[in-house]
Amino acid sequence: MTETAPATRTPAALAALVPVLRDICGEDGVLTDASRRRTYESDGLTHHRSVPGVVVLPTTAEQVAAVVRLCSDRGVPFVPRGAGTGLSAGALPHAEGVLVVTSRMRRIIEIDVDNECAVVEPGVANLDVTRAAAPHGYYYAPDPSSQQVCSVGGNVAENSGGAHCLKYGFTVNHVRGLDIVTPSGELVSLGGRSPDAPGYDLIGAFVGSEGTLGIATRITVNLTRAPQKTVTLLSAFTSMDAGGRAVSSVIAAGVLPSAMEMMDALAIEAAEKAVACDYPQGAAAVLVVELDGPAAEVDAQLAEVVRLCGEAGSFETRTASGPEERARIWKGRKSAFAAVGRISPAYIVQDGVVPRTALPEVLRRITELSESSGIRVANVFHAGDGNLHPLVLFDDTEPGAADRAEEVSGAILDLCIEHGGSITGEHGVGVDKACKMPRMYGPDDLATFDLFRRSFDPDGIANPDKLLPTPRLCGERPGVRRGVHPLVESGRADQF
Amino acid sequence: MTPAEKLQVEGCALRRGTADDAVGTLVPGYVARPADADALARIMAVSGRRGLTVVARGHGTAMDWGGVPRSADLVVDTGGLSWIDHIAGDLVVEVGAGTPVADLFAVLEAAGQRLSVDPVREGGTVGGMVATGVSGPRRLLTGALRDLVIGMTVVRADGVVARSGGRVVKNVAGYDLAKLHTGGLGTLGVIASVAFRLHPLPPALRVVTIPLASRGHAERITAALRATTVVPAAVELHWPSRLPPPPSTDASGATQPTRLPPPPSTDASGATQPTRLPPPPSTDASGATQPTRLPPPPPTDADRTAPAPPSPAVPHHGPCLRVVLEGTPEGLEARTATVLSVLRGAAPREGAAPPGPQVDRELPAGWGLLPSEGTVVRVSVPPAESAEAAEALGALAGRAHGTDAVVTGSVPRGALFVSFAPGAPAGAVADTVAGARSRPGWSATLLRAEPHVHAAGVDPWGEIPGLPLMRAVRDSFDPGRRLAPGRFADGA
């Protein structure tokens, strides 16, 4: 864990910068007061903490550029931050650096229906784009479950996905244009309303770069036409294997649902306790499948999916097409994380990915791991794309429990890698998984990532110590979370 | 040691370059054919130590894309890196760069799957397709080629083998370097293998071909289509520069609709009088597809299972729009009907009405292919300006110079291609490119230019936003600028 000594004073090197920062961002755009800085000490992965040296709240791209130029001139590190909901400590502040927060850059500059895109500032909340587009019959497709709060700039940095990325893809598939401030403080426009910008696809490489290549200051995203029809289906099985078979046969039948989510018995039990979601009694696994598109296509696919679930051994299948009925099905799934948080004093969430065909095997191995260690694991995951979110439960007051939980959690990631998967499907590497990168990539791969990083940031001042392993960083432990995430608790976010 | 011996590495056939290996006018000293990625890494390392310039080659179908390389000491033929690892249950495939695209497509089709991209060139290798990075018409549902690449192994200029991404669709670990190599024209490294996400083959499709009366007509149709929820896979524009060309007196295009006729003169400079483009692919008389006239009778069960009824091909050589719908037979009935009703509402207001729309059950022959000869300019515009751009570019390219050209491309993506007849004067290309670049938000690059166009000094790239950053990336991966120097705007 990274817990730095409480910083009360702005470090001396930074103190000299403060007057200039005030010139750039105005009096109220610079926070030096220790208690106010402390409110930014962590992002969504709350046990990594570090009080930022100074916080700036710019309102324009020019201000961002001027701040970064200053950092570049003085060799001071900076860390971009959006809404601070990230789950890999990517926005963990630098104690001797400047935290550049985009929360005052919240304008939706344009909803351009003719060109099917929206132009927004980075601090705009994900869901606000959809809200602004909805009256025109459009929405913004990437829908992380933190979408009420998380910023589009943060989504760009993390290449965020959502429950519906199985069909609609991730943030990278929806960004057409980016204005960025590079680590040397230059404001560069890439792409725009016209897709297919000429030259190297820097937009594609910037998306998912976790704030290490600069700061996105204006984003042009695709808007997607709202589907004619959406149907949600809930199917209950007596074993995870049977549920897994249903997933495989749906995919093999050539159906591409917009979402395909699964929960195991422990997750269902927790959800029932928390929100009384009324899932079929005796289910050892439930599968939530959503289909959308032209009504006639959805109807044809629905019949097929219902049939396939039956063949796979489902003992009950419910379908819903009205918004309220659909919400009822989703309720259990959406509450699962928070619910598990309530049945266990502490837990670790993983974000590993396995090839879909390896799901049954990996789930069996997770069960074995859980049984042999005595550590309970609840499985809630994006079955369609093999993105697991196992919740490793433990009691942090029990001596040694945290260590055993971390062992199980690490072993799960190893399983993912062993099966040709990934250590992170959507939460990003940040600080949390930087030290796990060498398990997935070889030294040459990592050196090549670093080569690329340095082409943008030769001085290493943009979000240092994130994404790639550094000696300073590694050897430390991955994250432990206690209770329900504050955002979920306050009803501002669901966690998937 | 002779120079050849110095380049000798294990697992890599080496021979002297010949005129057939020429890159533009440059005959490479050597051609190396590594047997696998390790051998590729060895030859790259050795050529790096010797400071040789290197141009990668698949089947050589796009060696004339981008700027003209200044130097090519060594051509690296990727043909030995030909393998397909298809994990059907995961809808994922990993492929060696030298694998013929046709082989890949055949393997996938046999499994009821596809890589959801329409190639723009016939033949060619997977590595070449990715390095040129251009996406054909069906990109509205599953994205462009770059959206389908989930992992890549690349050999850097110094011979280091670097992998990014992986074999799972959802993965945010590390930088997505494959995006840089997709469309990078082999200037950031030599692609050794690529992993793609796949999609199931749709059970059926419909192609609605709509002859266009005017730009306004095109705009009304595309706006009206946008308002529907029929979710087309493609909305492809075909806009010849000469409106309308004479009816089917042109027999040359009948059998090879997607290939332009060869230049009329053997003059290598290519400065000849222009030739006429063949008619658009779907309308040729080869009889590959059998369009039906619309509106169709109300759907019946019999109709659903019936094979496409034969009907005479109705050639039209003028501008048209093709809407491709993919899905279940049941779903397609309703969606096609929606498209047709939209068309009735957007009927042309000006001039004589063109023939009504046609519905086909197959893609036209040569679907999505760019002409295999002649200069092609890629123009990106805000999608709502696609029809306007086609009209303006057609006028710039064609009428002003008496040249034949055709503007094609995806309307909802504003991704247009201006294809000039072989031998089209450089002035026509220069005017087209300059005209496009003068418009805010438009960009124009030479995808492929004939030698006389390059010789006339037409800038292949123009002012690319972010160019200094791109050069910085180039310098970090290839500090000696040894990979196809000159092909990208590398400012040497």
Ligand SMILES: Cc1cc2nc3c(=O)[nH]c(=O)nc-3n(C[C@H](O)[C@H](O)[C@H](O)COP(=O)(O)OP(=O)(O)OC[C@H]3O[C@@H](n4cnc5c(N)ncnc54)[C@H](O)[C@@H]3O)c2cc1C
């Ligand atoms: C309850 C909960 C549910 C979640 N569900 C999902 C989910 O379903 N799918 C998913 O993908 N994620 C999910 N997340 C993770 C998180 O919400 C996303 O990663 C989100 O995109 C982060 O956005 P943010 O604005 O909060 O970014 P922050 O946390 O502020 O920052 C994240 C990273 O982006 C960088 N950054 C921020 N703004 C910029 C900018 N303008 N330019 C450059 N870099 C920038 C930061 O430096 C940092 O590295 C969830 C988180 C929570 C707490």
